[in-house]
Amino acid sequence: MLTEFFCRPNWMMVCPGQTPPNIPTLTSPIGGEYITGRYFTITWTEASPPDPDPGDQVWYELQYTTDITIPTPIWEWIIIKDNGLAQRTAIAEGTTFIIWDAGDIVDTSHAAVRIRAVDTCENVSDWDTGGEFNITGGIC
Numbered sequence: 001m002l003t004e005f006f007c008r009p010n011w012m013m014v015c016p017g018q019t020p021p022n023i024p025t026l027t028s029p030i031g032g033e034y035i036t037g038r039y040f041t042i043t044w045t046e047a048s049p050p051d052p053d054p055g056d057q058v059w060y061e062l063q064y065t066t067d068i069t070i071p072t073p074i075w076e077w078i079i080i081k082d083n084g085l086a087q088r089t090a091i092a093e094g095t096t097f098i099i100w101d102a103g104d105i106v107d108t109s110h111a112a113v114r115i116r117a118v119d120t121c122e123n124v125s126d127w128d129t130g131g132e133f134n135i136t137g138g139i140c
Helices: none
Strands: 003-008 011-015 025-028 034-036 039-045 058-065 079-082 085-088 097-101 107-119 133-136
Touching (some): 025 107, 039 107
Antiparallel strands (some): 003 011, 025 039, 039 097, 058 107, 079 085
16 A cells, blocks of 8 residues: 655655554663663664565664653653764664763663664654663763
8 A cells, every 4th residue: 555645845755555664672771781971882683674564764763761660751862963963863774773872861770771663654663662771970
């Protein structure tokens, strides 16, 4: 099934499918880690295939919380810098890690990270959420 929608006047995009992308798997941090300092690596594996709809491209979005133990955690977008400009994560398919600057987080023993995939048609996968981990000494 093809879905058409207009993004701008006189410009039309054709979406190849309506199936959400497959869920990527967070591989680090997944729980129990003790992270000291400002920078650390977040890693994941892509699903195979990343999207069941032929022709759809996928990108990844990441969020974090400083307290996974509360009933409704507050999730914040992980921001990365590209050419010095901060932007919400939209990490290209084929990428399986980022180095995150967690400088604003001073200390927490209840942090968690989650990842999802988004495709060309803005269908989203479910989140894959890692377990609770510790961050100390973020602001340097």
